[in-house]
Amino acid sequence: MTSPSKILATCRVALADRSYDVRIGQGLLGDAASYFDLPRSRQALIVTNTTVGPLYGAALKAALAGRHDTLHYLELPDGEAYKTSETLGLIYDALLRPACDRKTLIYALGGGVVGDVAGYAAATYMRGVPFVQIPTTLLAQVDSSVGGKTAINHPLGKNMIGAFYQPLRVLCDLDALKTLAPRELSAGLAEVIKYGPIADMAFLAWLEEHMDALVARDPAALAYAVERSCAIKADVVGQDERESALRAILNFGHTFGHAIEAGLGYGQWLHGEAVGCGMIMAAHLSQRLGLIDAGLVDRLTRLCQRAGLPVTLSPALGLTPERMVELMQVDKKTEAGRLNFVLVDGHKARVQAVDADPVLDVIRTCQAQAA
Amino acid sequence: MTSPSKILATCRVALADRSYDVRIGQGLLGDAASYFDLPRSRQALIVTNTTVGPLYGAALKAALAGRHDTLHYLELPDGEAYKTSETLGLIYDALLRPACDRKTLIYALGGGVVGDVAGYAAATYMRGVPFVQIPTTLLAQVDSSVGGKTAINHPLGKNMIGAFYQPLRVLCDLDALKTLAPRELSAGLAEVIKYGPIADMAFLAWLEEHMDALVARDPAALAYAVERSCAIKADVVGQDERESALRAILNFGHTFGHAIEAGLGYGQWLHGEAVGCGMIMAAHLSQRLGLIDAGLVDRLTRLCQRAGLPVTLSPALGLTPERMVELMQVDKKTEAGRLNFVLVDGHKARVQAVDADPVLDVIRTCQAQAA
Known part of the structure; x- marks a missing residue:
C-alpha cells in the first residue's frame, strides 16, 4: 500500500562520506518510494512510541513491506x-x-525523544548500525532529527550520554504535523523562531508575517518554515559536525532552557517550551550586555507569545534563579566552570562566558514579569 | 617524580584528523614527558582497576602532577x-x-577491560571526551588499546554495545609487563601469534625462534613483539577503521574464541586464552577447507602450547559444539545468519562464511584431542 507523495524540498547535510538528504514533503513516510534506495537489510527495526505508533506505524510498515525478511517493531x-x-x-x-x-x-519514527534514543542505540549497537530518521513532530523535523546528535539523559543531567552519529536519511513528512497536539506544535515553533536571531533576520521577519498561518497549520507556511530551518541547520552542521565552535549557536536559549527542564523535572515543560522561555531570557541577557536593544527582545517575546510559548517563568513553579544557575554548572555547554551562553547581536550569534550575577538578574526579571 | 624513560619504537595510526601515536618503551607511564603535549584539561580522570591501580596508580598520578586542576581517580x-x-x-x-x-x-590505565570500558565512556560522555590508553597487559598493548574499538558486554553477547573511538595516544610501557601474572602473559601472546598467519609469516618464524625468550620476559624480545604487533595493527586499522572489510582479519580465532568465552562464562578463560584455542580451531577449519596443510596447523599448535595457551577444549568443561555454534549466531561477526570465520592460507587471511557442519566437526575434533 502506497499513498501518493510529494517532495517539496531537499536539504543536503554535507559531511563527506556521512552526507545525507533531509527530504521535506507530503505523504513521505507511507510511500515506498521514500525508501527504495536504502539498504535492504535482512532484519530491520522500527522504533516508535505509544502515541505515534498507533497513528503512523501501520503506514510505515506497509511502505516497507517486502524490503526486509523480518521487520521488528x-x-x-x-x-x-x-x-x-x-x-x-x-x-x-x-x-x-x-x-x-x-x-x-x-x-526512528517519532519526535525528538524517539529520534535521540533510537539514534543513540543505532550509534552503539555493535559499534554502529545504519538508521533513518522519520520525525513526526515539528521540533524533530526542524531540529533534533537533523545533524546527528543522539543522546539519553542521566539523572544528573540532560543529554549527558550520547554520540554524534548521522542518519542515512531524514524524512520530514508534513502530513504528520496534522495530528500534533497544540502544545507540541508550539514547542516546535520555538526551535523555528531560534533560527531567525542566530542566522537569518529576514526569516525572523517572515515568521512575524506568517506566525498566525503557522499556528493554523497552513501547509505552505509549515513547508517553508521546515525547509528554511533545515537548510540553516544543515549548513551549520556541515561546517562544524562535532560542535567545536560554530554549531554551538544552535543552542540559543538552551542553557536557560535545559536548566528549566531539569529544574521543573523532565516532562513538566516540553523541551521546546523551555527553549522558548530560555530564548527570551537569552535575549534579555544579550540586551543587558549591550548587544541588542529592547526592540529585538520585544519582537522575540511577541513572536513566542503568538506561537503559544511561555515567555516568563512563574515563581509559583518553585524554581529559584540560584537553583537554575546551579543546574547550568553541570550543563554540557559549561566549560572549566564558566557558564556559556549563546548571545545575539541582531545580525548573528556568538558563544560567550557570562558571570552568574547578570544571569541571576535576568532570571529574576523574567520571574517578576510573571508575578 | 619522574623516572627516566626510553621510547623504543613509535607506530603511527594514520586516520586523518584522528591520527595518533602508539609509543612503545620503558618507564613511559611514570614519566611526565609522555604527557607534556597532551591537553591540560581543568579536570581529568584516571580509570584503572583494583589490581593495576595499587601497582601503577601512584606513578601515573606523580607523572601527571600539576597538569590538571583536579585529577580524579x-x-x-x-x-x-x-x-x-x-x-x-x-x-x-x-x-x-x-x-x-x-x-x-x-x-585508561590497565588491561583490555579497563581500556574498552573507559574508552567507551570517553566515546559517549557528553558525546565524546578525549582519552589516552595506557595498557598494562601484553594483550592490551598488542591489540585492544590500538585501533579505537571500545565496548561493553551485554548479557546476550560480548562487545555488543560499543563505539569506534580513537584515543589521543597509546603508551605501551614494557616495564608494566614485569608484574603480569603468567596466565595474562600467555593470553597476550595469543594475540601476538595471531599477527603471523594473518599478515606476516616471517614474524611467525621469528616467534618460533623467540617464544622461550618471550615467556621468560626477555625485554628485547618483548619490545620487538609489541612493536611488530602494533605496526601490523596500525597498518590494518589505518586502511579500514570501521571494519568494512580488511580489519576483520584481526579477528582470527575470535569467532571460536568468543563462543568459548561466552559458553564457559566470562572470566573462566581469559579472552586471550579463548582466542588461542579459537585460533587452533580456525586453523583446523582452514585446513579442512583445503586452504592450508597440517604443517601450519601443527606449527600454530606448538607455538600456542609453548606460549602456555590451551589448544584443546576439554569436553569435561561442559561446552558442547552445538552450544558453541548457537552462541556464534549472535556474534557481531555473524551477518544474515551466516557464520563468518577468518581463515588463513599460509600467506594471508580472508573472511569467509562457513556452514555449521564443518564447524561442528572441527570443534568435535579439538574436544576429542583433549579427551
Missing part, C-alpha cells in the same frame, strides 16, 4: 521522562533477542 | 565479568558528580 513509552538508559535497554533487547546483525537498519 | 573491579553497563555507570558517575566538562581527559 518496538513502541517505547512516550515522553522526555523515558529518554533513559532503561529505555535504551529495551531497544538493545529488541535487537539482540532476534540476533539482529550489524547491517540491521533502524527506523 | 577511579578503581573498577578487575575482570571481564565487570565489563558491563553497571561498571560503565560508575565511570559516568565519577565524571558527572564533580561536573566534569566535555574537555575532561580520561586516562
Whole structure:
C-alpha cells in the first residue's frame, strides 16, 4: 500500500562520506518510494512510541513491506521522562533477542525523544548500525532529527550520554504535523523562531508575517518554515559536525532552557517550551550586555507569545534563579566552570562566558514579569 | 617524580584528523614527558582497576602532577565479568558528580577491560571526551588499546554495545609487563601469534625462534613483539577503521574464541586464552577447507602450547559444539545468519562464511584431542 507523495524540498547535510538528504514533503513516510534506495537489510527495526505508533506505524510498515525478511517493531513509552538508559535497554533487547546483525537498519519514527534514543542505540549497537530518521513532530523535523546528535539523559543531567552519529536519511513528512497536539506544535515553533536571531533576520521577519498561518497549520507556511530551518541547520552542521565552535549557536536559549527542564523535572515543560522561555531570557541577557536593544527582545517575546510559548517563568513553579544557575554548572555547554551562553547581536550569534550575577538578574526579571 | 624513560619504537595510526601515536618503551607511564603535549584539561580522570591501580596508580598520578586542576581517580573491579553497563555507570558517575566538562581527559590505565570500558565512556560522555590508553597487559598493548574499538558486554553477547573511538595516544610501557601474572602473559601472546598467519609469516618464524625468550620476559624480545604487533595493527586499522572489510582479519580465532568465552562464562578463560584455542580451531577449519596443510596447523599448535595457551577444549568443561555454534549466531561477526570465520592460507587471511557442519566437526575434533 502506497499513498501518493510529494517532495517539496531537499536539504543536503554535507559531511563527506556521512552526507545525507533531509527530504521535506507530503505523504513521505507511507510511500515506498521514500525508501527504495536504502539498504535492504535482512532484519530491520522500527522504533516508535505509544502515541505515534498507533497513528503512523501501520503506514510505515506497509511502505516497507517486502524490503526486509523480518521487520521488528518496538513502541517505547512516550515522553522526555523515558529518554533513559532503561529505555535504551529495551531497544538493545529488541535487537539482540532476534540476533539482529550489524547491517540491521533502524527506523526512528517519532519526535525528538524517539529520534535521540533510537539514534543513540543505532550509534552503539555493535559499534554502529545504519538508521533513518522519520520525525513526526515539528521540533524533530526542524531540529533534533537533523545533524546527528543522539543522546539519553542521566539523572544528573540532560543529554549527558550520547554520540554524534548521522542518519542515512531524514524524512520530514508534513502530513504528520496534522495530528500534533497544540502544545507540541508550539514547542516546535520555538526551535523555528531560534533560527531567525542566530542566522537569518529576514526569516525572523517572515515568521512575524506568517506566525498566525503557522499556528493554523497552513501547509505552505509549515513547508517553508521546515525547509528554511533545515537548510540553516544543515549548513551549520556541515561546517562544524562535532560542535567545536560554530554549531554551538544552535543552542540559543538552551542553557536557560535545559536548566528549566531539569529544574521543573523532565516532562513538566516540553523541551521546546523551555527553549522558548530560555530564548527570551537569552535575549534579555544579550540586551543587558549591550548587544541588542529592547526592540529585538520585544519582537522575540511577541513572536513566542503568538506561537503559544511561555515567555516568563512563574515563581509559583518553585524554581529559584540560584537553583537554575546551579543546574547550568553541570550543563554540557559549561566549560572549566564558566557558564556559556549563546548571545545575539541582531545580525548573528556568538558563544560567550557570562558571570552568574547578570544571569541571576535576568532570571529574576523574567520571574517578576510573571508575578 | 619522574623516572627516566626510553621510547623504543613509535607506530603511527594514520586516520586523518584522528591520527595518533602508539609509543612503545620503558618507564613511559611514570614519566611526565609522555604527557607534556597532551591537553591540560581543568579536570581529568584516571580509570584503572583494583589490581593495576595499587601497582601503577601512584606513578601515573606523580607523572601527571600539576597538569590538571583536579585529577580524579577511579578503581573498577578487575575482570571481564565487570565489563558491563553497571561498571560503565560508575565511570559516568565519577565524571558527572564533580561536573566534569566535555574537555575532561580520561586516562585508561590497565588491561583490555579497563581500556574498552573507559574508552567507551570517553566515546559517549557528553558525546565524546578525549582519552589516552595506557595498557598494562601484553594483550592490551598488542591489540585492544590500538585501533579505537571500545565496548561493553551485554548479557546476550560480548562487545555488543560499543563505539569506534580513537584515543589521543597509546603508551605501551614494557616495564608494566614485569608484574603480569603468567596466565595474562600467555593470553597476550595469543594475540601476538595471531599477527603471523594473518599478515606476516616471517614474524611467525621469528616467534618460533623467540617464544622461550618471550615467556621468560626477555625485554628485547618483548619490545620487538609489541612493536611488530602494533605496526601490523596500525597498518590494518589505518586502511579500514570501521571494519568494512580488511580489519576483520584481526579477528582470527575470535569467532571460536568468543563462543568459548561466552559458553564457559566470562572470566573462566581469559579472552586471550579463548582466542588461542579459537585460533587452533580456525586453523583446523582452514585446513579442512583445503586452504592450508597440517604443517601450519601443527606449527600454530606448538607455538600456542609453548606460549602456555590451551589448544584443546576439554569436553569435561561442559561446552558442547552445538552450544558453541548457537552462541556464534549472535556474534557481531555473524551477518544474515551466516557464520563468518577468518581463515588463513599460509600467506594471508580472508573472511569467509562457513556452514555449521564443518564447524561442528572441527570443534568435535579439538574436544576429542583433549579427551
